[in-house]
Amino acid sequence: MLGKQAFFRHSVFPQAGGMRSARQNVIRRRGTGLASLWRYFLAGLGLAALLVGVLAAVYLTAPHSAQPVGPDVSRTKKTDNGLYVASFVPEHGVVRQGELESWLLTLKTKTGASVERAAITISGGMPQHNHGLPTSPQATDYLGEGRYRIEGVKFTMSGWWQLRFAISSGAGSDTVLFNVVL
Amino acid sequence: MRRFFCFFALTVAAILAGCGKPDFSDAEKKMIASLALNTLPALKPDTTNRFADVPAAAALGSTLFFDVGMSRDGTVSCSTCHKIDRQFQDDLPQAVGVGRTNRRTMPLAGVARDPWFFWDGRRDSLWAQALTPLENPLEQAGNRTAYAHYMRIRFGERYERIFGPLPDLSGIPPNASPLGSDAERTAWNAMSGAQRDAVNRVYANIGKAIAAFERSIEPSPTRFDRFALDLATGAEPKGDATFSQEEILGLKLFIGKANCVTCHNGPRFSDNGFHNTGVPPVAGLPADRGRVDAVAQVEADPFNCFGAYRDGDASACGELRFMVKDAAELVRAYKTPSLRGAATRPPYMHAGQFSSLDEVVAHYAKAAGSVEGTSEIHPLELSDRERAALVAFLKTLSE
Numbered sequence: 001m002l003g004k005q006a007f008f009r010h011s012v013f014p015q016a017g018g019m020r021s022a023r024q025n026v027i028r029r030r031g032t033g034l035a036s037l038w039r040y041f042l043a044g045l046g047l048a049a050l051l052v053g054v055l056a057a058v059y060l061t062a063p064h065s066a067q068p069v070g071p072d073v074s075r076t077k078k079t080d081n082g083l084y085v086a087s088f089v090p091e092h093g094v095v096r097q098g099e100l101e102s103w104l105l106t107l108k109t110k111t112g113a114s115v116e117r118a119a120i121t122i123s124g125g126m127p128q129h130n131h132g133l134p135t136s137p138q139a140t141d142y143l144g145e146g147r148y149r150i151e152g153v154k155f156t157m158s159g160w161w162q163l164r165f166a167i168s169s170g171a172g173s174d175t176v177l178f179n180v181v182l
Numbered sequence: 183m184r185r186f187f188c189f190f191a192l193t194v195a196a197i198l199a200g201c202g203k204p205d206f207s208d209a210e211k212k213m214i215a216s217l218a219l220n221t222l223p224a225l226k227p228d229t230t231n232r233f234a235d236v237p238a239a240a241a242l243g244s245t246l247f248f249d250v251g252m253s254r255d256g257t258v259s260c261s262t263c264h265k266i267d268r269q270f271q272d273d274l275p276q277a278v279g280v281g282r283t284n285r286r287t288m289p290l291a292g293v294a295r296d297p298w299f300f301w302d303g304r305r306d307s308l309w310a311q312a313l314t315p316l317e318n319p320l321e322q323a324g325n326r327t328a329y330a331h332y333m334r335i336r337f338g339e340r341y342e343r344i345f346g347p348l349p350d351l352s353g354i355p356p357n358a359s360p361l362g363s364d365a366e367r368t369a370w371n372a373m374s375g376a377q378r379d380a381v382n383r384v385y386a387n388i389g390k391a392i393a394a395f396e397r398s399i400e401p402s403p404t405r406f407d408r409f410a411l412d413l414a415t416g417a418e419p420k421g422d423a424t425f426s427q428e429e430i431l432g433l434k435l436f437i438g439k440a441n442c443v444t445c446h447n448g449p450r451f452s453d454n455g456f457h458n459t460g461v462p463p464v465a466g467l468p469a470d471r472g473r474v475d476a477v478a479q480v481e482a483d484p485f486n487c488f489g490a491y492r493d494g495d496a497s498a499c500g501e502l503r504f505m506v507k508d509a510a511e512l513v514r515a516y517k518t519p520s521l522r523g524a525a526t527r528p529p530y531m532h533a534g535q536f537s538s539l540d541e542v543v544a545h546y547a548k549a550a551g552s553v554e555g556t557s558e559i560h561p562l563e564l565s566d567r568e569r570a571a572l573v574a575f576l577k578t579l580s581e
C-alpha cells in the first residue's frame with residue numbers, strides 16, 4: 001500500500017508531466033493513422049512506465065538517508081591521561097540485548113606491561129536518552145595478564161551506550177570511556 | 183487517456199516495487215522482526231526453584247492459585263485479582279483483595295521471564311513474588327504459620343509427594359508471622375530459630391509451586407505477529423495479517439518518531455527496566471516513590487536470591503548482585519509493562535491513572551514533568567491522525 005504511495009509522491013508526478021509533453025510531440029509529428037499512433041503511443045508509454053518503475057524500485061531499495069557518523073566504538077583505547085591502554089570486549093564474543101553479560105577489560109601500561117591489582121569502578125548510560133546503566137557492573141575477577149572480568153553488564157535498549165571506567169593502580173589513576181552501539 | 187496511462191504506469195511500478203507491500207526500510211524491517219513473538223526464546227530454567235518445571239508442583243500451584251482458602255477471611259485467592267479470563271488481571275485501577283491496594287494488578291503472560299516483580303521490582307524471583315500478597319494485609323492477609331498449618335491439613339499428601347516430609351508443626355502457633363499484627367509478630371519471635379526456618383521452608387515451597395504453575399502462562403500470537411512474520415518471510419499478508427494504512431502508520435510511529443520502542447522493545451515489548459515517565463500520582467493513595475523504595479525491600483526479603491531458601495547456586499543471582507541501588511533516576515521509576523494485550527485491559531499505569539490508550543498516548547506526547555525525580559520522556563509532535571494510528575497499531579497486539 002505505502003509502496004504505491006511513496007511511488008506516487010516521489011516519482012509519478014514529476015515524471016508524468018514530462019511524458020505528457022512527449023505524447024503531444026508524438027501526436028504533432030505523426031498526425032496520420034490512428035492505429036499507428038496507438039502503437040507508438042503504447043510502446044512509448046510502456047518504456048516510460050518501465051523507466052518509472054525501475055526508478056521507483058531503485059528509490060525503494062536504496063538507503064533513504066546517509067547514516068550519521070556514530071561515536072567512536074573502538075575496543076582498544078588510550079586512557080584519558082595516557083597512563084594505560086585499555087581494551088574492552090564481550091567475554092563471549094557476542095552482545096545480546098537484555099541479558100546480563102560479562103566483558104573483559106584488559107589494562108596495559110604505555111610500555112605494554114600488564115596492570116595488576118587495579119581498582120576499577122564503572123559508570124555509564126545512554127547519552128541520548130539521559131539515563132544511566134540499568135545495572136551496576138563490577139570488576140569481579142582478575143584473570144592475569146592485565147585482564148579483569150567485568151560482570152553485570154546489561155544493555156536493555158538499542159542505541160548508543162557509554163561505559164566509563166575509573167582505573168587506579170600503582171601507575172596512577174586514569175579514566176577511559178568506551179562507546180557501545182547496539 | 184491520462185487515466186489509462188496512470189493505471190498502466192502504476193501497474194508496472196507496482197510489479198517492480200513488490201505488489202504494493204508496505205514500504206519499510208531494512209532497519210524498520212529488522213526492528214519489526216525483533217518484536218515478533220517467534221523471536222521469544224524458550225523459557226530458561228529457574229535454578230533458584232528446583233520445582234519450577236515439576237508438573238506435580240505446577241498442578242499444586244494451580245490449585246493454590248485459585249484457592250480462596252489461601253487468605254485470612256477465605257474470600258481471596260491469587261485469581262481474585264489475576265483473573266484467568268481477563269489476561270490474569272482485574273480491570274481495576276487499583277487491585278482489591280481483603281482491602282484496596284495502591285497498585286494496578288499486572289497481567290501474567292510471560293511473567294516467568296521477568297527479572298524483577300511488581301511495578302517497582304521489590305521481589306527478584308517469581309516464587310518470592312508469589313509469597314508477598316499472601317501476607318499483605320490488603321491482599322490475602324494471611325500469616326506464615328497459618329499457611330503452613332493449612333498446607334498440612336488441606337494438601338499434606340500432595341505437598342509431601344513433591345517437597346518431601348512436612349516438618350512437625352505441632353508446637354507451632356496457629357497465627358504467627360514476622361510481618362503480621364503485633365500478636366502475630368510476638369508469636370513469631372517466641373518460636374525457635376529451627377521452627378521459624380521450618381515454617382519458612384514450607385512457605386517458600388508454596389511460592390515455588392505457584393511459580394511453577396505461572397511459568398505456563400505465556401503470550402499468544404497476535405495479528406501483529408502474523409503481519410511481522412509475513413513481512414519477514416516476504417509472503418503476501420492474508421486475512422487478518424493484512425494491516426490497514428492506519429495500522430502501518432502506527433507501527434512506523436511506534437518504532438520511529440514516537441520512540442515507543444526505546445523501552446517497549448523485544449518480543450515482550452518491554453526492556454524489563456524501570457523508568458520515570460512522569461505518570462502523576464493518584465490523590466488519596468499513600469506516597470509512592472516506585473523503584474527507589476523497592477531496593478531496600480528486595481534486599482531485606484529473606485526469600486530473595488541471596489537467602490537461605492534459594493535452590494541452586496548464587497550464579498543465578500546476577501540481577502540482585504548487580505542491582506542499581508542509589509541512582510536519582512530510581513525515584514518514581516516503574517517497570518516498563520508489556521504491551522501485548524494492553525489495548526483490551528484498561529486502565530493503564532501503576533495505579534490505573536489513565537482510562538484509555540488515547541490518554542496514554544496524550545501523556546507521552548505532552549511529557550509533563552514528574553512530581554518527584556526527573557521524567558525520562560520528551561514532548562512529541564503528534565497529529566490527531568498519528569495518535570489514532572498509534573492506538574490502532576496497539577490494538578493489533580490484542581487481536
Ligand SMILES: [Cu+2]
Pocket residue numbers: 126129131157159444
Ligand atoms: Cu535508553
